[in-house]
Amino acid sequence: MLLTVQDSINWIRLTNGKVQENREYLTTLDQAIGDGDHGINMSRGFNEVMSKVHVSEYETVAEVFKDVAMTLISKVGGASGPLYGTAFLKMSTALKGNGKEVDFTSFTNAIDEGLKGIVMRGKAKEGDKTMIDVWAPVLKLLKESEEVDPEQLAVTAKVAVEATKHIKATKGRAAYLGDRSIEHIDPGAMSSYYLFEALAEVLST
Amino acid sequence: MSNVGIVLISHSPKVVEGIKDIIRQVIHNVPIELAGGTEDDEIGTSVDKIQQAINRAHNEKGVLLLFDLGSAMMNAELAVELSDYDNIKVAENVPLLEGAYVAAVESGLGKSIDEVLESAKACLDL
Ligand SMILES: Nc1ncnc2c1ncn2[C@@H]1O[C@H](COP(=O)(O)OP(=O)(O)O)[C@@H](O)[C@H]1O
Ligand SMILES: [Mg+2]
Numbered sequence: 454m455l456l457t458v459q460d461s462i463n464w465i466r467l468t469n470g471k472v473q474e475n476r477e478y479l480t481t482l483d484q485a486i487g488d489g490d491h492g493i494n495m496s497r498g499f500n501e502v503m504s505k506v507h508v509s510e511y512e513t514v515a516e517v518f519k520d521v522a523m524t525l526i527s528k529v530g531g532a533s534g535p536l537y538g539t540a541f542l543k544m545s546t547a548l549k550g551n552g553k554e555v556d557f558t559s560f561t562n563a564i565d566e567g568l569k570g571i572v573m574r575g576k577a578k579e580g581d582k583t584m585i586d587v588w589a590p591v592l593k594l595l596k597e598s599e600e601v602d603p604e605q606l607a608v609t610a611k612v613a614v615e616a617t618k619h620i621k622a623t624k625g626r627a628a629y630l631g632d633r634s635i636e637h638i639d640p641g642a643m644s645s646y647y648l649f650e651a652l653a654e655v656l657s658t
Numbered sequence: 659m660s661n662v663g664i665v666l667i668s669h670s671p672k673v674v675e676g677i678k679d680i681i682r683q684v685i686h687n688v689p690i691e692l693a694g695g696t697e698d699d700e701i702g703t704s705v706d707k708i709q710q711a712i713n714r715a716h717n718e719k720g721v722l723l724l725f726d727l728g729s730a731m732m733n734a735e736l737a738v739e740l741s742d743y744d745n746i747k748v749a750e751n752v753p754l755l756e757g758a759y760v761a762a763v764e765s766g767l768g769k770s771i772d773e774v775l776e777s778a779k780a781c782l783d784l
Binding site for chain 1: 696697700702703704705706728729732733735736
């Protein structure tokens with residue numbers, strides 16, 4: 454597998470499409486266990502990301518991710534901004550040595566660094582009912598594979614996001630709800646699912 | 659001689675304005691800069707606002723950041739990592755109001771950033 458600069462831009466564009474399409478749904482999920490702004494936060498952030506990426510010229514995938522990171526950091530508002538922002542910043546740093554194209558091993562390493570960034574920033578762990586519960590299984594799949602199977606990637610992310618339904622939240626705002634957080638999908642896990650679903654779509658074309 | 663600068667970060671602009679008012683009744687020789695709310699002054703925090711506040715509060719003694727809830731800490735830490743200065747510290751596990759008050763008093767006495775942070779951490783024991 455190779456991810457080109459254009460692929461990385463397509464990835465972000467497809468993610469943006471899903472975020473905008475599901476803006477209300479993300480908000481509904483966050484209303485159930487949070488403060489109801491995840492859809493608005495993500496929609497605003499990715500709108501700004503698209504405006505930025507549209508008018509820029511990129512030589513490397515690392516530069517694309519750097520712009521995505523900085524835009525999400527300054528525009529999202531809410532915990533998901535620093536979390537996704539840090540993830541893309543770490544992914545960008547991890548890919549600094551790569552040029553126009555990124556191979557599978559480097560990409561897996563970048564996702565690894567991105568997840569470490571989320572964990573460092575939010576101090577949550579797998580099983581706390583956050584976006585980590587989607588990133589961690591996706592990373593595990595990538596590490597255990599030699600090539601990406603896009604279909605398997607999408608299924609893994611889907612199963613992971615559905616599984617957050619049954620977890621009791623212990624981090625983030627949802628933690629204040631305790632048992633009442635059970636039976637609801639975590640909004641950040643859902644937006645992370647859109648991210649990896651979009652990645653699978655890019656990789657299958 | 660300058661004193662350690664203090665940046666107050668909250669999800670609400672009103673919260674940090676109020677805290678600054680309380681401190682200013684007593685302390686006048688300490689830089690206190692505010693980063694409350696998002697860019698549009700909605701509820702939330704903004705890395706850009708925090709960075710600007712750091713730049714205004716900065717001097718050779720350093721800057722201490724105090725914050726209120728969850729994502730405010732994430733953005734505070736991000737602002738520090740993205741900053742060019744190295745004598746900036748985030749006051750973790752310190753209540754915003756009480757911590758800021760104690761930090762301002764200590765800073766006004768000419769203490770170092772580490773001393774100010776130590777006192778802020780112990781603010782509830784006073
Ligand atoms: N400490 C954390 N670590 C990892 N993910 C987190 C953390 N806090 C919140 N999240 C993720 O962010 C999502 C909420 O994002 P959002 O609503 O935009 O921010 P906020 O919680 O500030 O309102 C949650 O559903 C969860 O997936
Ligand atoms: Mg929210």
